Amino acid sequence: MTASDLFQSDLFGLHEGSSDPLEGGFQPLAERVRPRTLDDLAGQEHLAGPDGPLRSFLESGRLPSMIFWGPPGSGKTTLAEICARSMHYRFEQLSAIDAGVREVRKALDGARQAQRTGDRTILFIDEIHRFNKTQQDTLLHAIEQGLVILIGATTENPSFEVNAALLSRMQVYILKPLSETDIEAVIRRALERDGLLQEKQVAIAGLDFLLQFAGGDARKALNALEAALALVPPEQREVVLDRSLLERALQHRAPHYDKGAAAHYDTISAFIKSMRGSDPDASLFWLARMLEGGEDPLFIARRMVIFASEDVGNADPFALTLAVSVFQAVQMIGLPEGRINLAQGVTYLASAPKSNASYEGVNEAMRAVKQFQDAGVPLHLRNASTSLMKDIGYGAGYRYPHGFPGHFVEEHYFPDGVLPQLFYRPTEEGREKFAAERLRGLWKDRYRP
Template sequence: MEPDLFTAAAEERQEKDPAGSPLAVRMRPRTLDEVVGQQHLLKPGSPLRRLVGEGAKGPAGPSSVILWGPPGTGKTTLAYVVSKATNKRFVELSAITAGVKEVRAVIDGARRATGGFGKETVLFLDEIHRFSKAQQDSLLPAVENRWVTLIAATTENPYFSVISPLLSRSLLLTLEPLTDDDLRGLIRRALADERGLKDAVTLPEDTEAHLLRIAGGDARRALTALEAAAGAALDKDETEIALSTLEETVDRAAVKYDRDGDQHYDVASALIKSIRGSDVDAALHYLARMIEAGEDPRFIARRLMISASEDIGLADPHALPVAVAAAQAVAMIGFPEAALTLSHATIALALAPKSNSATTAIGAALDDVRKGLAGPVPPHLRDGHYKGAAKLGHAQGYVYPHDLPEGIAAQQYAPDAIKEREYYTPTRHGAEARYADAVEWTRKHLGRRRS
């Protein structure tokens, strides 16, 4: 039996007996207006609206769509809605288990359905990035001849994972992670909707907050956990899903952490102070609490970049590049994999030698500037690249350090008001010992002595 016949039979059973389907399936939107999130794709006149025939007066658009986004953001849902809105058969395949044989069977079935019943087909291919180039090539005839409307989903960058001929024939839509407000609306709809839990249970604020955290922006995960917790509550003859019930059901304790309250700042502060104190285990503990509570990984990465300069500085000049690289990686991959990158950076920073000399140096310099200790730039350092500069004495008498054997010229660089100030006091921790030697040598050759 062909894969599309299995899908059609399952869909028919679902429509006849929706109560027997999982909550995530029952709450699947039937129209684009019911879709949660992705408002940038759902505006009037958007390509997605035109794909389902809303306001489309011009020529037909592409018959292939690639949906790129994180798990649980609605890729399968959008494919299903397109098939319903256009009254087309919906066939779903996964690139993990399907191959060219299965794809050809669906395409052959689609051609027969079109010819025999006038019913066009939407082929939803999940995780297309797992298909080889040859397997993706097998889709091209169906796309070019419009035998099917192909909707392919991927969590990987399609510019790297999808062949150019298919990409050029497709409408690429990028899905964004669902926000807490998106998921909150979905959860509350599922609690009340006739297709959902029909007000059989209520969800207190603390339980809802924990459900949002463990969902991690994944609508399917949120509804699956909600359904399990609701079943557990009703088994106890309870009409309210207690936090403890949700914790037991998903086997995941609620972390006491408010992303907008004291815990947010207290735990973040403890993370940085543990790194500063070189306690790698404590640092990892606080990092884990932030991750588990659903903290924005970009916020954590920013704090690590600050720590690299504030508390490590020149004692390990590689610390800041490590933190910056971590921030860039986090922005590209997101959770859950970003936890590994944040752990990598946290361990490196916690175990690095420490120095706050860069912090105290700029602090002292800023303090003097704010007190008005600035003064004019010495004449020989001023810009001399304009007519008349020499008459003003600008850039006259400047000694070019590269012309000297030791590469350093004993001339005044600072304004008179602060020419005796020494802002930088290096430590001899780690790599900064080299800077300590360097600053002692340069001050000596500049004709200055440390105060």
């Protein structure tokens, strides 16, 4: 490979393979071996494979605005660059961490100027969930007018972090954490194709350790590989990349928890199951591990809100109120003090009486709805909002419960032709036992002791 080959500029003004600080600057290994086509990509087969939507978009030459939602190192930026390179579009990149409205408008002005000469622009915004509503609103007209194709990248659920107006104009695609097989392919591809690494003969003896450390993050794996090789004397051509070399380079063991890695899902599972098992101490342990690992506290708080209804339910109706209050407090205060709010919520939820009757009830009702989806609403339960509706029988025969002793009258509330079914089975735990007693008294045929 000649010097001119090494320093040829690509579509983005980068110098692929460059290692000379005077020729475009030294690029990290992860950047030097970044895939340039979908065929070079490891993982994300559901998006980039033969039947994937991204491949179809690029082959048809029609690309929608999109949000890539996935963990770090899963290929969000890479996919955006591949789209621009394949479509021969300009590529403008902003990071929502340090860009504001002014930077967005400047990028849009550049796209407008390019449009006059027939060039189209992909505007890529990393960490788009960090933009506030005003910043997100500046993008709406640009998308509608076709000024740019917007590609946003986020590690957070866009349903919560991206406003509805912007979200409705974009397709959301979920990127999965890379498997160990994918990460291994990334590492071997780097060793085979990178011009600098080809100068050495590298044998990987610590692959398991490296894969565990990477935790599904390709960039993390490549950075670790590069750090380890940097410890090898330049004149040494044969290198054994073993665990000891990797540990010396990384200065710590592979973490048990890393936000976005496989352990992320295992840890939140242990957290939920500890609360469900009424063990506040174990629940606090997993809470602390997530916070130490850099987990988003609002993600934890959202899971607690779900837990309050799914696992505590009407055994303690106040649990949901408390969980929502914890979410709002953490949202308002943030870390580090927000950990105190989380701890209060976790210990309350773990210590509370448990019932999943509401959760099981709605699941059973959802199954029944599919079976009786065409069953009509009985006339006596319909709302007679006009005189015509009243004339044809809407609301006729409806008995108002508050007009009867105990504010109750036995009535048929299910659809026409559907017999009453038991979905909600209240337990004897906490306050739910009072609901069970009342329902047994009201619906004697359905709720039996």
